[in-house]
Amino acid sequence: MSFFASKVKIDWEVDPDGLERHAECVAAKALADLQNTGIPDIPIRFSGEENLQTRSLPLEQHKLLLAHSISPLPLYKTLVLLDALIQDKNPCYEQYERLALAKALISSISNLYFGPEVGVGTIKKDAAVIEPWLKGVQTMVNDLKVLSDRDVPSQVLQGDARSLPGLLPRQSVDMVITSPPYPNEKDYTRTTRLESVLLGFLQTRSDLRSVKHQLLCSNTRTVYKDNHDDRYITDQSKIQELADSIEMRRIELGKTSGFERLYARTTRLYFGGMYRHLADLRDVLRPGAYLAYVVGDQASYFRIPIRTGALLASLAESLGYEAIGIDLFRTRLATSTREHLREEVVLLRWMGSK
Numbered sequence: 111m112s113f114f115a116s117k118v119k120i121d122w123e124v125d126p127d128g129l130e131r132h133a134e135c136v137a138a139k140a141l142a143d144l145q146n147t148g149i150p151d152i153p154i155r156f157s158g159e160e161n162l163q164t165r166s167l168p169l170e171q172h173k174l175l176l177a178h179s180i181s182p183l184p185l186y187k188t189l190v191l192l193d194a195l196i197q198d199k200n201p202c203y204e205q206y207e208r209l210a211l212a213k214a215l216i217s218s219i220s221n222l223y224f225g226p227e228v229g230v231g232t233i234k235k236d237a238a239v240i241e242p243w244l245k246g247v248q249t250m251v252n253d254l255k256v257l258s259d260r261d262v263p264s265q266v267l268q269g270d271a272r273s274l275p276g277l278l279p280r281q282s283v284d285m286v287i288t289s290p291p292y293p294n295e296k297d298y299t300r301t302t303r304l305e306s307v308l309l310g311f312l313q314t315r316s317d318l319r320s321v322k323h324q325l326l327c328s329n330t331r332t333v334y335k336d337n338h339d340d341r342y343i344t345d346q347s348k349i350q351e352l353a354d355s356i357e358m359r360r361i362e363l364g365k366t367s368g369f370e371r372l373y374a375r376t377t378r379l380y381f382g383g384m385y386r387h388l389a390d391l392r393d394v395l396r397p398g399a400y401l402a403y404v405v406g407d408q409a410s411y412f413r414i415p416i417r418t419g420a421l422l423a424s425l426a427e428s429l430g431y432e433a434i435g436i437d438l439f440r441t442r443l444a445t446s447t448r449e450h451l452r453e454e455v456v457l458l459r460w461m462g463s464k
């Protein structure tokens with residue numbers, strides 16, 4: 111989903127007027143289809159009597175959605191719009207129209223809210239779909255008109271940040287600015303789940319599993335038996351001590367749930383994955399390259415502090431990087447300890463292999 115959205119956002123080649131005309135035709139078709147079933151796009155005021163016959167997603171896809179993330183009626187309208195997009199499909203406009211739908215889904219059609227974690231907020235029984243979608247396309251059209259003369263070449267590559275050499279040429283990168291995962295029990299596939307399912311990127315459980323497999327392990331829901339990233343950090347004493355102390359605390363507290371048993375392994379897999387990324391990256395960096403990593407400290411594993419930034423800086427040094435600083439970006443209040451946790455920017459420099 112992120113790859114798709116990024117790819118569309120940097121492609122300014124489309125004819126904006128053609129896109130607008132096409133989207134208006136699709137909207138008219140979808141509105142007519144809705145009218146035929148007696149359902150208007152404008153939200154219905156429910157009196158409690160309604161028994162509307164709608165259709166839904168295939169069960170397997172439906173099960174991938176976060177529960178109650180979208181109500182049946184807005185879902186139905188979205189499926190009608192998707193049908194209209196398929197029937198009037200135009201390869202020149204398709205990607206913009208699909209991205210506009212993703213945006214409308216998360217901003218107004220669904221019951222989701224981002225605070226900043228994704229969650230289900232007020233459940234609305236109905237919501238307009240065609241109207242906010244068309245407005246989204248019109249916003250794109252206006253942006254494209256403003257940007258049309260600018261020649262700013264950019265490229266988005268899809269890959270796993272732990273294995274880069276096949277993706278990027280040797281010594282081709284001057285700067286890295288990124289916000290990688292932190293060991294924070296956040297399942298990043300949930301953030302984009304609704305639009306990933308509705309746009310068809312995720313159709314089965316196994317699609318979801320294969321996306322999760324490509325992610326750096328940062329939470330107990332993405333710990334897989336065949337992930338061996340922990341092997342890369344067996345001689346990193348600070349990380350080993352940290353993981354051991356988490357496991358010791360678990361035993362002391364008598365905590366035995368499946369997730370709690372995985373905290374120590376998650377910590378090892380996380381830093382092992384970041385080690386792999388930093389190790390692989392060396393080959394594609396040009397000597398003199400600067401790097402900035404935004405990461406946060408954590409205390410969600412039995413309140414044991416994980417100083418992510420400091421640990422990553424020392425991991426990077428062991429790989430030959432210069433750690434040139436750790437800037438405080440902001441602090442966050444940890445709900446478990448009421449302590450302020452640091453969010454930092456770890457600044458590194460790569461001067462080339464010694």
Ligand SMILES: C[S@@+](CC[C@H](N)C(=O)[O-])C[C@H]1O[C@@H](n2cnc3c(N)ncnc32)[C@H](O)[C@@H]1O
Nearest residue numbers: 269270271272289290291292298299324325326
């Ligand atoms: C802290 S979030 C940053 C999100 C992004 N900066 C943004 O503002 O939307 C970390 C991101 O890293 C992605 N990620 C996790 N493992 C990855 C991997 N192995 N390779 C590339 N990206 C990965 C996650 O999917 C997530 O979107």
